Amino acid sequence: MAKLWGGRFSLESSSLLEEFNASIFFDKALWREDIEGSKAHAQMLGKIGVLTPTEVESIINGLDQIASCIQKGEFTFKASDEDIHMAIESALIERIGDVGKKLHTARSRNDQVALDFRLYVLRYNRKIRTSLLELMEILLGIASEHTQSIMPGMTHLQHAQPVNFGFHLIAWVCNFKRDIERLEDDYKRNNFCPLGSGALAGTPYNNDRIYLSQTLGFAAPTINAMDSVSDRDFALDMLYSLSMIMMHISRIAEELVLWNTQEFAFISLSDAYATGSSIMPQKKNPDVPELLRGKSGRVYGSLMGLLAVMKGLPLAYNKDTQEDKEGVFDALKNVSICLQIAKECLKSMTIRVDNMYKMAKRGHLSATDLADFLVRQCNVAFRDAHHITGQVVALAEERGVDISDLEEEEIMKVDSRIKAGVKAVLSLESSMNARDTLGGTSSKQTQAQIQVCKDFIQQAASRLCESENLSKGA
Ligand code: ARG
Numbered sequence: 001m002a003k004l005w006g007g008r009f010s011l012e013s014s015s016l017l018e019e020f021n022a023s024i025f026f027d028k029a030l031w032r033e034d035i036e037g038s039k040a041h042a043q044m045l046g047k048i049g050v051l052t053p054t055e056v057e058s059i060i061n062g063l064d065q066i067a068s069c070i071q072k073g074e075f076t077f078k079a080s081d082e083d084i085h086m087a088i089e090s091a092l093i094e095r096i097g098d099v100g101k102k103l104h105t106a107r108s109r110n111d112q113v114a115l116d117f118r119l120y121v122l123r124y125n126r127k128i129r130t131s132l133l134e135l136m137e138i139l140l141g142i143a144s145e146h147t148q149s150i151m152p153g154m155t156h157l158q159h160a161q162p163v164n165f166g167f168h169l170i171a172w173v174c175n176f177k178r179d180i181e182r183l184e185d186d187y188k189r190n191n192f193c194p195l196g197s198g199a200l201a202g203t204p205y206n207n208d209r210i211y212l213s214q215t216l217g218f219a220a221p222t223i224n225a226m227d228s229v230s231d232r233d234f235a236l237d238m239l240y241s242l243s244m245i246m247m248h249i250s251r252i253a254e255e256l257v258l259w260n261t262q263e264f265a266f267i268s269l270s271d272a273y274a275t276g277s278s279i280m281p282q283k284k285n286p287d288v289p290e291l292l293r294g295k296s297g298r299v300y301g302s303l304m305g306l307l308a309v310m311k312g313l314p315l316a317y318n319k320d321t322q323e324d325k326e327g328v329f330d331a332l333k334n335v336s337i338c339l340q341i342a343k344e345c346l347k348s349m350t351i352r353v354d355n356m357y358k359m360a361k362r363g364h365l366s367a368t369d370l371a372d373f374l375v376r377q378c379n380v381a382f383r384d385a386h387h388i389t390g391q392v393v394a395l396a397e398e399r400g401v402d403i404s405d406l407e408e409e410e411i412m413k414v415d416s417r418i419k420a421g422v423k424a425v426l427s428l429e430s431s432m433n434a435r436d437t438l439g440g441t442s443s444k445q446t447q448a449q450i451q452v453c454k455d456f457i458q459q460a461a462s463r464l465c466e467s468e469n470l471s472k473g474a
Contacts, residue, residue, distance in 0.1 A: 004086050013080075022079040023322050028070075030084050032309065033116040033123075035067045037090065037195060040215040041107055044196075048206050050106065057097050062090070062096040068359050079119070083322075084116070085109050106205035107198065108319040110229040114194040117325065119216065121238050122331045122471070125187050129340040129464050132176050132183075132245070133457055137346055139176075140457075143169040143450055147443040150428045151356035151367060153267065159363030162428040163441040165356060170449045175248040180460050184239045187467060190234035193218035197225035200316035216221055217471035230316045232306065235328050239303040240337045246296035249338055253289035256345070260286045267353045270348035274340070288345050300326030364393050364403040366431040370411075373425045378417050388415045404428055 003013065013021075039060055046056035066088055071073045081087035086109075093100035143166035153163035193213035196203065202225045209221035222228040259266035269286055277283035309323045367389050374385035391414050396403045408423040424430060436442040439449070 003080075003082075009249060009360055009462060018079050018082075021082060021319075023083045023325070024077050024081055024087055026326050026329065027113075027322075029078050029325075030113075030120055031088065032067070032069050033119040034084050034088055034112070035063050036119065036218065037112060037115045039063055040212055041195060042103055043130055043215065044208050044212050045102075045105060046207075047211060048208055050205060051102060053345050055102060058099050058311060059092065059103055062092045062100060065095060066091050068292055083109070083113075085112050106203040106207050108193070108200075108229070108425070110199050111194050111197040111225075113321075114197070114229050114231070115216070117232075117328075118194065118234050118423040120427070121234050121328065121332075122191060124336075125183050125238065126464060126468060126471070127341070128242070128245070128332075129180050129183050129336060129460070131336065131343075132180050133461055133464070134174050134455055135245040135339055135343050135346075136176050136180075136453065138343055138376050139169050140450055140453055142166075142346065142351070142445070144172070146351065146353070147446045147450075148429075149356060149407040150360050150432055152360040152363065153441065159360070159365055159443050161368065161435075161441075162360050162365045162432045163394065164432055164443060164446055165351065165353070166443075166450070167446045170446065170453060172248070172252055173453050175251075176245075177456055179241065179245045179248065180349055182244060184460070184463065186220075186234070186237040186241055190237060191219045191467075192222045193220070194222045195233075196221065196230035196297045197228035200226050200229050211464065225381050230318075230321075232269055232310055232321060232324050235324050236303070236310070239299070239306055239331055240292060240329060242331045243296070243300050245335055246299045246338065250293040250296040252342070253292035256289040256349070257286050257293070260289075263357070265352055266359070267349045269345065269349055272351070273345045273348055288341055292342055292345075299331045299334060306424075321460045359403045360428050361404065364396060366404050366426045366428060368402070369425045369431045369434060370422065372434075374418065377421065378419050379419050388418065392416065404431075433439045 003009070028311070042059040044050065045051040046053060051059070065073070069091075077086075077087060081090055089100070089104060092103060146169070147159070147167070148163035149165040150162050151165050151168065152159040153161045179401070193216055194207065195212045195216070196207040196209035198207075213219070213221045222231075256267065256269070258264050260269050269284075269288070271284070273288045274284045275287040277285060305327045306324055309320055313320055370388040370392060371382065371385040374380040374388055375382050378385075380388065382425050392406070392411055393403055395410065395414060396406055398408070404426045406423075406426075407418065410419045411422050411426075412420070425434070433442040433444070436445055437444065
């Protein structure tokens with residue numbers, strides 16, 4: 001069949017070229033955006049007098065019919081159509097006849113694909129923000145129930161100081177807060193409309209780019225046509241933000257894997273989100289967090305892949321850029337699933353508070369509190385206090401108990417400078433609650449942090465709602 005661009009060609013495309021050149025089998029994912037863009041373009045052409053109102057109407061109707069045909073799965077995508085843009089244009093001509101041939105006036109596939117892909121990425125930007133907000137809410141819900149649940153806080157994966165479980169979860173939540181802020185920044189930076197840039201230099205028609213931008217829900221048209229058709233920063237921004245999300249997810253996943261071991265036993269994953277072994281009948285494996293951890297690798301891969309594609313490309317459009325999409329589609333699909341399953345996995349896990357507490361009793365986690373007590377209540381210089389504390393730790397070791405379980409009299413016998421009241425500061429609860437500075441782990445501070453995060457969620461949700469509404473105007 002003759003190509004839409006086939007006028008100057010005398011030979012048919014080889015089927016090898018057709019397969020190699022075609023992007024239809026993956027860029028069909030852009031059909032919604034393509035139709036949305038074409039409708040706006042047709043309306044704009046009507047507005048500037050290039051199309052009559054009847055022509056606009058017929059094009060819009062044709063495009064709507066194609067949309068419902070694709071939606072119902074009744075559309076045949078063929079390699080010979082090359083890409084989604086030409087597939088839809090051909091289908092339109094087939095449906096409405098010669099009027100359909102006017103749609104591509106004052107437009108190029110270069111500005112068309114720049115528009116479609118950008119709209120797609122922006123739509124997912126909103127979707128991913130929604131999922132992150134939901135995940136944050138789940139974590140905050142669990143955190144609120146555990147502001148008194150003591151666990152060992154770690155550095156170097158060694159017991160360090162007692163913290164509460166809620167406090168640990170808020171640390172995770174803070175990662176996602178930054179992820180949302182990053183996506184919001186990306187959105188703002190890239191919410192500009194490339195349509196009307198033509199092939200690279202603008203068009204000789206009087207394309208109303210402000211109308212296009214408003215109709216499609218952008219903040220404004222892009223500044224420079226050459227940049228508009230060659231810029232893929234919006235896709236790279238998205239891949240970087242997705243990589244950061246996955247880096248955060250993978251750190252959480254690692255902790256879930258550890259905590260779910262016999263050795264930690266801080267949580268147990270629900271049967272619904274764990275798997276068995278094909279040979280060892282007793283096993284229950286944390287495949288979900290392992291996959292969450294593993295999938296971060298492929299998302300980073302997509303980021304590296306697109307950076308490599310874009311490196312050294314001369315302006316303006318080059319076909320290399322067709323390689324921009326699959327990695328982004330894959331990353332978006334996987335991150336969406338990961339956020340979904342991470343939510344379910346966290347919601348359904350059992351938290352074994354008793355084991356956390358038991359483990360916090362190992363390693364003399366309140367030793368620093370004893371040193372601080374000696375400095376503040378007993379007028380001992382810190383270096384001496386450190387030494388005396390070491391002796392008390394040695395005593396506890398000798399008895400085979402945690403420092404917090406020694407009797408007051410025993411402790412006082414270690415050094416005459418130790419005053420009564422020492423036992424009270426050694427309990428894990430008092431050690432945790434002593435860290436009452438802004439951002440600290442005391443139950444009170446943890447609750448305050450939960451509130452800050454809740455306020456953030458509310459504000460971020462209303463910002464999201466605003467951008468949803470603007471884009472729905474499209
Ligand atoms: N399928 C192409 C892509 O994804 C669309 C743009 C084609 N433009 C061109 N001048 N060949 O990049």
